[in-house]
Amino acid sequence: MARKKRPQPLPAPPVDREVVERTVNDIRKRLQGAGRTELTDQLKKAYGEDLSCHGVKPIDVHNIGMDFVRRLRSSGYAVSVAIAEDLYTSRNLEEGLIGAQLVGAMARHISGGDFDRFEAWGGFLSNPQSADALGLQCISRAMAGKPSIALKLVEWAKSDVPWCRVAAVSSFSPLVREGRFMTDALMVAEELMTDENEDVQKAVGTMLMEMTRLKSERVVEFLEPWKGKAQR
Numbered sequence: 001m002a003r004k005k006r007p008q009p010l011p012a013p014p015v016d017r018e019v020v021e022r023t024v025n026d027i028r029k030r031l032q033g034a035g036r037t038e039l040t041d042q043l044k045k046a047y048g049e050d051l052s053c054h055g056v057k058p059i060d061v062h063n064i065g066m067d068f069v070r071r072l073r074s075s076g077y078a079v080s081v082a083i084a085e086d087l088y089t090s091r092n093l094e095e096g097l098i099g100a101q102l103v104g105a106m107a108r109h110i111s112g113g114d115f116d117r118f119e120a121w122g123g124f125l126s127n128p129q130s131a132d133a134l135g136l137q138c139i140s141r142a143m144a145g146k147p148s149i150a151l152k153l154v155e156w157a158k159s160d161v162p163w164c165r166v167a168a169v170s171s172f173s174p175l176v177r178e179g180r181f182m183t184d185a186l187m188v189a190e191e192l193m194t195d196e197n198e199d200v201q202k203a204v205g206t207m208l209m210e211m212t213r214l215k216s217e218r219v220v221e222f223l224e225p226w227k228g229k230a231q232r
Contacts, residue, residue, distance in 0.1 A: 020082045030064045031056050031094050047127050053093040061094045065101035077109040088121040096130030104137030112146020125163035128199035135170030150184035157191035169203045176211040186222055193226050
């Protein structure tokens, strides 16, 4: 069987690469300075020794990301996307989180056409946190503009990579909260109800909880046939 090639990111929009590289380096320096060896060890124990991470507390990652969101506010969407591209393709946990945060902060600029780029980023996922962030902050916004993306996420739910499965189901959480894409979300959940990966199950549970805000009876109806078969 031919070895599957790692997805290549799409060409980034033309931007000032010096600005992009300087900002990426600044982000990495901030993360390295905030890193803790004990947290790095915990993350590697959970997700494997090959995991790339800085060992930074989630709240500190968020705060560092917000500093750069403010710094890049006037630079434009293309710059944020180019920076996020470099951060996501590094496969580093915290860098992926900040990449999604930068793009999500410019949500009004995200369109359905951005999904091809986000799909390429999905090929670099290495952990559930950055997968969840990609789904919530990037893919969900693209899907809102192009509903046919939902069908592609059904295929993501069949991926051998658990983090792609996490991203697939997480992408629906912000939308079902508003009563949108419920049928598509349940199609993805159907694929994952017996998934043995704990992080995938958490993502499914979170999405179904969001759906209960408006359609609790529909969630109950969906879950009824799974009694005794689905993961807790």
